[in-house]
Amino acid sequence: MKKVVLSTAILATLFGAGPAAAAEEVNVYSYRQPFLIEPMLNEFTKQTGIKVNVKFAKKGMAEKVQQEGEYSPADVLLTVDISRLSELVDKGVVQKVDSKVIDGNVPAQFRDSDEEWFALTTRSRAVYSSRDRVGKLGDDFDYLDLAKPEFKGKICTRSGKHPYNVSLVASIIANHGEAEAKEWLKGVKANLARKPQGNDRAQVKAISEGLCDVSLGNSYYLGKMLADKEQKAWADSVYLNYPGQNANGTHVNISGMALAKFSPNKENAIKLMEFLTSDFAQGMYAEVNYEEPVKKGVASSKLVSSWGSYKADDLPLTTIADNYAKAVKLIDEVQFDL
Template sequence: MKKLLTLSAIAASFVAPAMAAEEVNVYSYRQPFLVEPMFNEFTKETGIKVNVKFAKKGLAEKLQQEGEYSPADVVLTTDISRLAELTDKDVVQAVDSEVINANVPAQYRDKENEWFALTLRTRNVYSSRDRVGKLGNDFDYIDLANAEYKGKICTRSGKHPYNVSLVSSMIAHHGEAETKEWLEGVKANLARKPQGNDRAQVKAISEGLCDLSLGNSYYLGKMVNDKEQKAWADAVYINFPNQNTTGTHVNVSGMAMAKYSPNKDNALKLMEFLTGDKAQQMYAEVNYEYPVKEGVKRSELVASWGDFKADKISLDEIAEYHGAAIKLLDEVKFDL
């Protein structure tokens, strides 16, 4: 009997912690240092451990391959195109949460509640302080095709998701024919073949290779706080196009609940936490992005860039034009 009781005790020592363990599994395109502070705070508040698998690409395909055996609970992505891909591949599920719906404006969540924005980032035009100066509120994206900027524009690949989303918004506002003509004009004005990332374009401006570039807003914050890149940031102004017309194009980072989430309750708790005041403030301070929840303060640096009018077009509508945007970029051979 004593031996039997000992065996029972040993078994309980393995089973009890397993039953008591609270965890949630995240697949993330976002870099570890950008999201781990929020995860650590979530664990501190709830006792739920966050396990994270980071990737640069292929998460939607991975979820498809894993199917119902996938351990993923929550997926974090870096732009609207990747959020749309998750819904297109049917690897996420709808989430009905009054908390999330109250925190995330309708413009920045899926109409079927299959994805939700976490932060906002604007697609800005950077201009040389010395050679161009600050652009006025009357400057529009469409002006990038003007002949006066011939040989003066730098950008990363037109087919990078950030640029594809911008082109998609142009189609939504102007139609395919006019957007194609615009792309041809922008290509004719490029100082060099599209290459590098958004920071590389600002570096090119600082080196005198071009005068204007396209780039997401938060990169300026990262460069300002990077000892080696601060000189690049100091060489440019950040400009918010379309202030007198449709408003500056806004993209997002976002989240979705995996279709076969094994820890659904914990997944929901994490998703609600990430849209709340504390996490939103942390996003603002750590990532230099704009909080998606209204009323949460921007970081002091981001606030110093000034207020702007955002494009009101829904991200759902922008996502509908991604295929057309890629087709136009191919037709004009933008990256060649």
């Protein structure tokens, strides 16, 4: 009997005393940059006493969690773009979350109908235009206009295969059909000033250098450039435009979260997910990364508000996800990046 008691004590020392040990931490896999989420996670720990362990990655999250299977330490998965959230669901690495708190904070449009993913912020796919050579684009301007002859040799963009652009194409398919979307891609490609390359900020830099006059880019990058001493001159050279104000509206994507299928700290994970939809965390997203909070009543930053209000495309995010594969196919067919 003494040996049994001793063995039990040793095991408890080595692996922790079951639930009591698990209650002290939560593990996060994140595509989101450390500077953005660490302040929020630190506040969560301060309020709850739960330690947050984070693994940051640039790609391969779904594959990693899938390979780890039931032995995965992941609890909460943080990512950007509806396509990446859908991929987590398609690969079967997430589970349903039943939380009245999250449902109350995240509008139905911005969460999965099966409660397997939830948006945390929204970000618009805007168009930047040269202040000197183009000026501010009017409310009549739409994404479809980028394929018109007047933009010949004037457009810069990152790869058409980047998720931000694929999601935009998916929205155009949903709103206008595959045939029109393909013709639009052909027209935009014909109007490119250079081969697709770089990130969204690199396109604004190209505008400031006179290499092109307009570019596609997420709106929050304007805030990031204005806050950077070296990049402020790029930002000062452009106007931010919200396309589709007299049509379907500006395409909006999201950042979001999901609960890992084999979460070893499920209770703590849900507490963290609820916290990330709270006024405090939503406000921090708005101030630090210039994104739009999904929770109603939480204001955008003063800087973002100064860019003006806009009508967002009200396409359900699931519809964009459903058209994602079609969008990739069309981008390949027109050889957009070549």
